[in-house]
Amino acid sequence: MSRYLILIILNTPIVIAGLLNALVDYKTKKYSRKKFIIQVVIWLIIFVSIALTKFIYDQLFSNHLTSTEPLSLFDVIEITGIILVLFMANRSRIKLETIEKRFNNLHQILSIRLSEDENRKTRK
């Protein structure tokens, strides 16, 4: 099996997961339409780049813009790993920011409630 095909097979599920997550977040109103479109464009760029890897390499090589060896199996795994890490980092960042936002809101509400009690006591 062609190494380029392996690259596509390994990375397509990650791209689909990325697109699905963006769609779910948009439908559940976590993303605005603009953010959703940007996410879709990013994942499509990644997919197109992976799908056209052989074409891009051939073009670069025939125009003497690169002299590197063609894709090895190790490169395939490495690229897949990088994309997977990107996917996971993006999800973790979103979760972390949601937690940070909730924590800030909790701190704010708690401070207001406790202070209201305190202010009432002081005024008495």
Place this chain on the structure above:
Amino acid sequence: MKKVAIIIPAYNEEKTIGSVVTELQKTLKNQSFDFEIIVVDDGSKDKTYPIAIKSGSTVIKHIMNSGQGAATTTGLSYAAANNFDVAATLDADGQHDPNDILNGINIMLKNTGFDLLIGSRMLEIKDMPRSKVLGNQGLSFFTYLLFGVKTTDSQSGLRLFSKKAISELRWRATGYEFCSEMIWRAKQAKLSIDEFPIRTIYTDYSRAKGQNNWNAFNIIKSLMRSRIMELFGE
């Protein structure tokens, strides 16, 4: 009668908070609106809290220090929960003239249609140190570059909010960068923004407490990060 909330975020401001609240009370009494002075003590380690209580203001004490941006959000949330018509924020170091605050409140109460009114120290520059002028102009320029909103003083602490802005305007930044982010979020929420001239009272204390120009780089870094990360979703 319209209700106005005066929000003062304060962190370790025991030297000035009492006089800031007292001066405001003197200036705002007998006006055509009701007002409440709300000091948001951002987890001060000095006597800011007891002094603010003694001065007769409503005090909200943050359980832990969270930054000026977070303290301002807390004040606005309190104003939203208590149905205020207008809110004003100002610095606790005594650099703002209470008459400018009164002037801003009157502009807002005249139904001018502004949602966010920024008191600009740069429209009539007097006595401001040259380094501060440069720092403010630089940050206002970056605010324009990143968010496309033209202001002459993007870092001013004296701001006024309409009822709509009190309930709708929120930001993510907890530190000083919230000043620019607030303008950006106001633009996103399609709120109308304007400025009015204010004067600044510079004392040795307010000079020492104010932002260091080097901090501008941290602010720009944070704003750029927010702008880029916005693309990747919340």
